[in-house]
Amino acid sequence: MTTMLLTESFAERGARERARALLDPQTFRELIGPFERIASPYLAAQGVVPQSDDGTVVARGTIGGVRACVVATDGRFLGGSIGEIGGAKIAGALELARRDAQRGTPTRMVLALDTGGIRLQEANLGILAVSEICDAIVALRELMPVVAVIAGRVGVYGGLSLSTALCSEIIVSEGARVGLNGPDVVETESGIEEMDSSDRPLIWRVTGGRLRLRQGFATELVSDDVPAIRDAIARAFETPNELGPLVAQVFPDPRLARDDFLRAMEIQP
Amino acid sequence: MSASVRGRAWFERLTGKARPVEGLPPSVLAADATIEGHAVRVIAVVPDPSARFERARNGEMGIDEGFGVAAAVNATPAGSAILAIVDVPGQAFGIREEAIGLQRSLAASTQAYIRARRGGHPVLTLVVGKAISGAFLAHGLQGGWIGAIDDAGIEIHVMSEAAVARVTRMERDDLTRVAKEIPATARDIRTFATFGAVDRIFAVSDPDAPGDADIADVVRALAEVLRTPEIGCRNPRDRLDVPAALHTRTLARRVREELQAQWDA
Numbered sequence: 359m360t361t362m363l364l365t366e367s368f369a370e371r372g373a374r375e376r377a378r379a380l381l382d383p384q385t386f387r388e389l390i391g392p393f394e395r396i397a398s399p400y401l402a403a404q405g406v407v408p409q410s411d412d413g414t415v416v417a418r419g420t421i422g423g424v425r426a427c428v429v430a431t432d433g434r435f436l437g438g439s440i441g442e443i444g445g446a447k448i449a450g451a452l453e454l455a456r457r458d459a460q461r462g463t464p465t466r467m468v469l470a471l472d473t474g475g476i477r478l479q480e481a482n483l484g485i486l487a488v489s490e491i492c493d494a495i496v497a498l499r500e501l502m503p504v505v506a507v508i509a510g511r512v513g514v515y516g517g518l519s520l521s522t523a524l525c526s527e528i529i530v531s532e533g534a535r536v537g538l539n540g541p542d543v544v545e546t547e548s549g550i551e552e553m554d555s556s557d558r559p560l561i562w563r564v565t566g567g568r569l570r571l572r573q574g575f576a577t578e579l580v581s582d583d584v585p586a587i588r589d590a591i592a593r594a595f596e597t598p599n600e601l602g603p604l605v606a607q608v609f610p611d612p613r614l615a616r617d618d619f620l621r622a623m624e625i626q627p
Numbered sequence: 628m629s630a631s632v633r634g635r636a637w638f639e640r641l642t643g644k645a646r647p648v649e650g651l652p653p654s655v656l657a658a659d660a661t662i663e664g665h666a667v668r669v670i671a672v673v674p675d676p677s678a679r680f681e682r683a684r685n686g687e688m689g690i691d692e693g694f695g696v697a698a699a700v701n702a703t704p705a706g707s708a709i710l711a712i713v714d715v716p717g718q719a720f721g722i723r724e725e726a727i728g729l730q731r732s733l734a735a736s737t738q739a740y741i742r743a744r745r746g747g748h749p750v751l752t753l754v755v756g757k758a759i760s761g762a763f764l765a766h767g768l769q770g771g772w773i774g775a776i777d778d779a780g781i782e783i784h785v786m787s788e789a790a791v792a793r794v795t796r797m798e799r800d801d802l803t804r805v806a807k808e809i810p811a812t813a814r815d816i817r818t819f820a821t822f823g824a825v826d827r828i829f830a831v832s833d834p835d836a837p838g839d840a841d842i843a844d845v846v847r848a849l850a851e852v853l854r855t856p857e858i859g860c861r862n863p864r865d866r867l868d869v870p871a872a873l874h875t876r877t878l879a880r881r882v883r884e885e886l887q888a889q890w891d892a
Binding site for chain 1: 679682697722724785808822864878879885886
């Protein structure tokens with residue numbers, strides 16, 4: 359028990375504890391907490407037990423003494439998927455942060471995402487929410503940094519990986535993965551020769567945090583350690599180091615055979 | 628799977644002899660058309676059987692398509708609106724794309740549409756075929772006004788039915804049943820429209836080869852929307868307040884109300 363408490367792993371925590379860990383001590387205040395029971399009404403009919411926070415936690419507090427909001431998704435609940443409620447929590451928080459910035463009382467916004475993407479069980483509502491999240495991130499970025507922290511067990515895939523790429527600062531851990539299509543989906547759609555979703559080391563080599571930093575798609579690579587992540591977030595707000603523009607980078611000829619292409623990218627096939 | 632001809636068919640009918648925008652990949656069509664006196668940059672993503680990425684040959688949004696659409700949108704002439712013609716079966720599912728970082732390519736076009744719209748270019752969307760997942764997010768769903776044709780061939784979802792079955796471990800028959808009971812999981816345009824994101828549905832004679840009357844109908848509607856630029860500049864958030872959404876997106880509205888009430892302690 360004692361050793362568990364001494365570890366400062368971020369990935370081992372649930373969404374609520376992750377949000378608490380990123381805010382200054384004793385400042386965590388949850389909005390629309392689990393006791394308000396705004397849970398998805400779409401899941402039971404599809405054989406899934408809903409969760410009273412819908413897998414997304416919004417918390418206010420301070421970061422470095424400045425007003426802040428952390429939104430954390432729970433990768434352990436339906437893969438951290440985003441449905442109507444979770445999507446509205448993220449979009450709504452971003453909209454309020456923009457309002458604050460326009461009023462001259464900026465709220466530091468941190469998206470601690472751990473998600474496989476849009477929730478299939480409420481797909482239409484999820485995709486609409488993600489279109490709102492994308493718009494809100496771009497709008498807030500006009501006024502202040504929007505910081506993403508990808509340091510959970512799932513990483514970020516699907517519509518939310520697209521949203522993440524719109525952020526001004528992206529902090530990734532070595533254990534995190536960032537990609538558009540999950541390995542399962544690539545295998546289903548394109549075959550096991552394209553991607554073997556059971557080959558976990560390959561998945562990390564192709565979508566892991568270390569590669570993303572090398573490519574310049576992340577501003578910082580951190581270990582799975584709460585103080586390290588907090589320091590990286592502080593740097594992101596104090597001395598912003600914005601990601602480059604979203605333009606194509608040089609890459610090998612995609613007509614190369616799969617393994618040759620990966621080797622040309624310095625990725626072991 | 629045979630590649631869809633719709634995107635190109637509608638693009639060609641709506642742009643006519645307008646000069647194509649150069650420097651784009653063959654799978655991204657763009658031309659500066661005039662619709663009843665309004666300058667409109669029309670953009671479509673179409674199949675290219677010889678595309679250099681083998682997983683992006685059927686009209687999918689891949690590396691070249693995302694960055695290509697972004698380039699077309701970013702270079703929209705001052706004072707011009709944008710019309711996205713949507714017939715995208717999904718994003719490209721390939722390991723090369725994942726290694727390169729497909730999320731950034733799709734983010735590039737998404738960001739381009741958002742900045743254009745917030746910068747005063749009306750962005751209109753016409754869905755004529757499939758509108759799946761990341762591909763729709765990156766090409767079409769940021770439109771301030773969205774129209775669609777009324778056709779069973781239109782499919783709006785976040786994943787193919789086969790992949791959904793695998794990920795959710797549900798049988799495909801069950802998925803079809805669930806789609807009838809829970810509109811949020813449906814794939815047809817009429818159900819999608821109940822959520823307030825579709826402003827107009829057009830009845831057409833032939834979705835693959837639109838006739839003169841079909842085109843005239845669409846052009847009349849587009850011109851009407853373009854007369855009020857604010858319509859094409861509406862943000863996705865504004866869709867929550869349209870009448871259709873009042874009863875279908877109640878939780879998205881309630882969450883925002885609660886957040887606002889609790890934001891400052």
